[in-house]
Amino acid sequence: MPMEKTFDPAAIEAKWAHEWESRGLFRPARPDATPFTIVNPPPNVTGALHIGHALDNTLQDVLVRYERLRGKDALWVVGMDHAGIATQMVVERQMEERQDKRTNYSREDFIDKVWQWKAESGGQITGQLRRLGCSMDWSREQFTMDPHFTAAVVKVFVDLHKKGLIYRDKRLVNWDPKLKTAISDLEVETHEIQGGFWHFKYPLADGVTLDDGRDHIVVATTRPETMLADMAVAVHPDDARYKSVIGKDILQPITGRRFKIVPDEHADPELGSGAVKITPGHDFNDFDVGKRAGFKPAEMLNMLDGDANVIQTSDGLIPEEYLGLHRFKRDGKDGARELVVTRMKEAGFLIAHVDKDGAEHDAEPRTIQTPFGDRGGVVIEPWLTDQWYVDAETLAQPPMQAVRDGRINIVPKTWEKTFFNWMENIQPWCVSRQLWWGHRIPAWYAEDGRIFVAETEEEAQAEAGADVALTRDNDVLDTWFSSALWPFATLGWPENTELLKRHYPNDVLISGFDILFFWDARMAMQGMEFMGDVPWKTLYLHGLVRAPDGAKMSKSKGNVVDPLGLIDQYGADALRFFMSAMESQGRDIKMDDARLAGYRNFATKLWNAARFCEANGISASTSFEAPAATLPVNRWIIGEVAATVAAMETAFAAYRFDEAANAIYSFAWDRFCDWYLELIKGAIDEETKAVAGWVLDQILVMLHPFMPFITEELWTGLGDRADYPLITAKWPAPTASSDADASADINWLIKLVSELRTAKAELGLPPGARLTAHFPSSLKGRTHKLAAQLDRLARLESVSFDPAPAGASAQLVVEGETITVPLEGVIDIAAERDRLTRALAAAAKERDGLAGRLNNPSFVERAKPEAVEKARADHAAKEAEADRLTAALARLG
Structure with missing residues (x-):
């Protein structure tokens, strides 16, 4: 059948996507070939293909198809992540639309509803990845909640606990009051919020005064509500203003709580009054100050419940009127913050801020860097709870050594510094989440406080004794805990399968730099701990896909690009090539x-x-x-x-x-x-x-x-x-090398024809105009050899080896030799020179004007980046135009 006249991407994409997969060509049988293995960053089961997925998966597919063509046993592991928080949010949101809620059901019934949602609506992204042309081994598609994967997750938790690398601890966590769960530092987004900076007097107890005679210390805070759980005031140990009162007592005005003034370098003498109120149960810095001051986490005061409403502290000193209030104003009703400020003001402990016009305000206006949950969308509350932690510092050591000695090659190398900076300062990893959807933590509690960690309830009961009543932990594991096992659990671990032996370590991981710590580093930790080897030999980190003006894409900005729309418009091949050709390291x-x-x-x-x-x-x-x-x-x-x-x-x-x-x-x-x-x-x-x-x-x-x-x-x-499809063809390996003589002749011909075409365009001559050319005698042999091509492509009326006649001519310099094309009688020389001169003057004027603007520091520093970039591009274009016109004038002789 003759080829179709018109190229139609949609028709051939649907045809070949089905053909490749149905024939098993994404994983051809090559048991004796060198293995090549890559795993995809598992997209959320709730997800849809976005432009970042398109980039990430295109680069992976390029590598997999290349290695398959080179004859390797290429395995691209594909699967989806159960996405604990995201999936539970989707299902609960659908329930809310029906005036229903999760708590109307048992845990088991709700989880059944999530599985039902997955079967009906989850995983649309896999079909979208197929549209992109991803040649993954779909026959072995994985899911992080599959039974074999769940067994691997449980084993890892139990084994780490036995080694002392997982433990339960009371610490501050990032608490999302909307989702009612702890989240990691990596899931916190910082937004700039317009807030206030309040100054308060805290009276000294027992008639003590400062050296200047004041009977109080001034503290400032952006979170006045937290004073209900204050436990100390910190001053710098070398601050002369407060040395005499270190160790003395403060009386907190609202609660009447008595606590100490403690020395700590966290207090900056140059900032505000140099005195800082310390609320260790609701601030990460204060938590560390509190520990240095001798407070055990169990002794630190908590003033909020999981909804961020005020509850009574363990010492019972919060006044009744505060109990049950939300931390902030909500639904038009004042919260704990507003009531604290009001009562402090009434009691004379608020120091008003005086603005530049002399007006008084309760607080000094401030732009405050405020943490928000990336999914819940509300302000994160540092909250003191019992959670499960991984000793990330210990697990981080082998991956760091692997990067140092080259067993893990990070590309581009510039990311190594970022990797080491995070790993060397890594904090304990909180892995428990207060959700129902996910891998439930394999820990059981006895009434006397003992904890039994085991792979099954039967094993835990056997360890506790038949007469001990056990209650299972309600929490589930952080989604990133399970996905950290992706390079080996997808290959059958903990069973020592042939697939695992053949394809671990993986060869490459391609990842966005934004999940370097969410996922990549944690895979390195778990892979080296449980497999004794790196999870992959190369970690390739790519950048972001941005809007045309360089801005980050976001739904709120309305500049998000739908890759499926681009495929509909341009075809998957064009989108893939764009992503690849534009992917420049770093x-x-x-x-x-x-x-x-x-x-x-x-x-x-x-x-x-x-x-x-x-x-x-x-x-x-x-x-x-x-x-x-x-x-x-x-x-x-x-x-x-x-x-x-x-x-x-x-x-x-x-x-x-x-x-x-x-x-x-x-x-x-x-x-x-x-x-x-x-x-x-x-x-x-x-x-x-x-x-x-x-x-x-x-x-x-x-x-x-x-x-x-x-x-x-x-x-x-x-x-x-048909029995030898391209997807399984052989990568070229031509034994032929470049023929120096043939290359020299053809490259010379191409340059000559290009110069002639350029000269015609510059001189306003039609492409088909046939001209006379005078060649140096040294080119006789070459021109004779290439006579047919010269005649057809160069469109020369005649070729002469005699000297060119006097008069205007175009001088074509090709590889150091000059070919002369007489122009007398071909064009109006004077008129053409005049036209080119005027055009050159205009281009040079614009070029110089743009250069002046770019050389002005005021413009470069103050203008929008896109304006500066456009000016640079315009300058380069005008400079090139001026150069072209200068060359055209020179051709006239």
């Missing part, structure tokens, strides 16, 4: 519709080139090796294939996706489509048919990792090889 990617359209045009150009070949009797090659060639043009293109293969292999080895993509783009578009097919047009003999068919095959193989759909369609359409 840099973010800016969306650019013009580039996407350009890569769609690239696919169309390749399609049309294949149609040209088909129309001229050029079909699929029957040879893996390059065919024999005698013609310079054929010897040249074979050498160009070899050079492109080498460039791509070098780029892939260094994880330079952009360089690999641009190497095949440049070869396919420029050298093959634009030059080779033009050079052979009208002279396609049997040798040329064989060479052209072979070269087109090599292009399809090299381009396949980036553009799998169109390349597979062309591969099959140009030859009868």
Whole structure:
């Protein structure tokens, strides 16, 4: 069947996605081949394909398809994460729409509802990944709540507990009062909020005064409500103002609580009064100060419940009127903060802020960096609770050593500093979450406070004794705890499966830098602890995909891009190529519709080139090796294939996706489509048919990792090889090297034709204008050898080796030799010189004006970054235009 006239991405994408997967071609049987293994960052079961997924999975698929073409036993592990908080939120939100709620059900019944939701609505992203062309081993799709995976999670928890690397502790956590669960530091977003800075007097007890005679210390706070749980006031030990009262007592005005003034370097003498109120149960810094002051966590006061409403502290000193109030104003009703300020003001303990106009206010206006939960969307409360912790500091040591000695190669290297900075200062990892959906913690409690950790309830009961009543922990594990096992639990661990032995360690992990600590570092910890080896040999961290103006994408800004919409508009191949070609190590990617359209045009150009070949009797090659060639043009293109293969292999080895993509783009578009097919047009003999068919095959193989759909369609359409699909073809390995003589001749011809075409465009001549050219005698042999191509491509009326006549002419310098093209009688020399001079003056004026603006520090520092970037781009364009016009004038002689 002849090829379709028009390239239609949608039709071929649906066709080949089904064909590859149904035939098991994503994991061809290669038991004797070298394994290559990569695992996908498991998307949330609640998720949909976003532009970050499109980048991340495109890069992975490029690598997997490349290694599969190189004959490796390539395994790309695919699966989804159960996404504890996100999934529970989705299901509860749906229940709220029906005036229902989770607490109307037993835990087991609610979890059944979540499983029902997953079966009906979860996992739409897997279909979307298929649309992108991801060649994952879908036959082994994993889910972090699968029974085998759950067994692995439980074993890891129990084994770490036996080693003392998991323990229960009372510490401050980031508490989300909306979701009513602890969350990690990594799930906290800091927002700038307009708030206040209140100053209060705290009276000294027992008639004690400061050296200046004052009977109080001034403290300042952005959270006045927390004074209900104050336990100390801290001053710097070297602050002369307070040395005499260190160890003395303060009487907290509202509660009447008596506590000490303690010395601590946390108090900054240069900040405010230099005295800081200490609430260890509700502030992370204060928690550390409190421990240094001798307070045990169990002794620290807690004034809030899980909803952030005021409860009585253990000493019973919070006045009744505060109990039950929310921490902040809510639904138009004052909260604990407002009541504290009111009562302190009434009692004369509030120091008013006087603004520049002399007006008094209760608080000084401040922009405050405030923590919010990334999912709950409310202010996080540091809250003192009993939680389960992993000794991350101990587990972090082997991965750090692995990075130092090269067993883990972080690409780009610039991320190593960030990795070490976090790992060297790592805090205990809180892994318990107050949810119902997730892996329930395998711990049971006896009434006397003893805790039994075991893989099953039967084992825990046996350890406790048959007569001991046990109650299971209600909490579940942090989702990132289970996903940290992804590189080995997906391969069958804790069973020592053949798959595990063959494919661990994985070869590469491709990840956004934003989950370096959420996931990557934790995989390294657990992999090295339980497998005794690194989870992957290379960690590749890519940047973000940003809006065209460089802004971060967000729903609130309305600048989010839907990759499925881009696939509908441009095709999956164009989107994949865009992502790959723009992925430059250490840099973010800016969306650019013009580039996407350009890569769609690239696919169309390749399609049309294949149609040209088909129309001229050029079909699929029957040879893996390059065919024999005698013609310079054929010897040249074979050498160009070899050079492109080498460039791509070098780029892939260094994880330079952009360089690999641009190497095949440049070869396919420029050298093959634009030059080779033009050079052979009208002279396609049997040798040329064989060479052209072979070269087109090599292009399809090299381009396949980036553009799998169109390349597979062309591969099959140009030859009868249904049993040898491109996805499992062989990566090119041409033994031919560049033919120096052929390359020199053809490259010279290309430069000459390019110079002639440029000169015609600059001089306003039509492309088909036939001119006379005078060549130096040294080029006689070359011009004779290339006479046919010169005649067809250069459009020369005649070629002479005599000296050029006097008068205006265009001087073409090609590889150091000058070819002269007389212009007398061809164009109006004076008029053309005048036109070029005026155009040059205008371009130079604009160029210099832009240069002046860019050299003005005021503009560069104060203007919006996108305005500065546009000015630089405009300057470069005008500079190039001026250079082109200068060259055109010079050509006139």
